[in-house]
Amino acid sequence: MPYCPNCGQENNPSSRFCLACGTKLESVVEGTKGLPVKAIVIGATALLIVIVAIVLLTSPKGNDIYGSYRSLVFPSSHLELKRDHTFIMNLYVLGVKINGTWEIIEDDQINFEVSPSDELLLPFAIGAPAIIKDDQIMGLGGIWKRR
Numbered sequence: 313m314p315y316c317p318n319c320g321q322e323n324n325p326s327s328r329f330c331l332a333c334g335t336k337l338e339s340v341v342e343g344t345k346g347l348p349v350k351a352i353v354i355g356a357t358a359l360l361i362v363i364v365a366i367v368l369l370t371s372p373k374g375n376d377i378y379g380s381y382r383s384l385v386f387p388s389s390h391l392e393l394k395r396d397h398t399f400i401m402n403l404y405v406l407g408v409k410i411n412g413t414w415e416i417i418e419d420d421q422i423n424f425e426v427s428p429s430d431e432l433l434l435p436f437a438i439g440a441p442a443i444i445k446d447d448q449i450m451g452l453g454g455i456w457k458r459r
Contacts, residue, residue: 319348377422381449381456391449391456399424401452420444424452 314323314337321332328337383389388404393414401410412426421441442451447458 317349377416377444377449380459382459383454384457385454390459391452416444417441422449422451 314325314327315321316323316330316333316335316337318335319330319333321330323331323337329335330337378393378395381391381393383391383403386403386405390402392400392402394400397413397415399412399414401412402408403410410426410430412424412430414422414424417423418441420443422444423441440451442449449456
């Protein structure tokens, strides 16, 4: 029995038009039940909304803070936050390059972990979260402004 692709109504094999809604039945395959077009569109839209929501809710925090920062205390020094959650801090005034990792621990706080080999160079950064405000990071021994 042919089914209407618009409303799903079962029709007689000889019917050219749906008995319920009047849709032309020429392209309906025998024995398959057609879904209403509106239901397909609504279902596809709902699926797209769910996928977008999942992507937005599961994307890692901190996407907007990647990049380069300049020290306001020592302007020749800079901090680079990388997408892989590592950082490099160049303290040119001291001739020191420090590496480590970072993560967002609150909406406005970032935690830095200094590589073990660099801990003695930056003891004030260990265990103290930095504050993120606008385009600045306040911590790691100073204020860092986005370049």
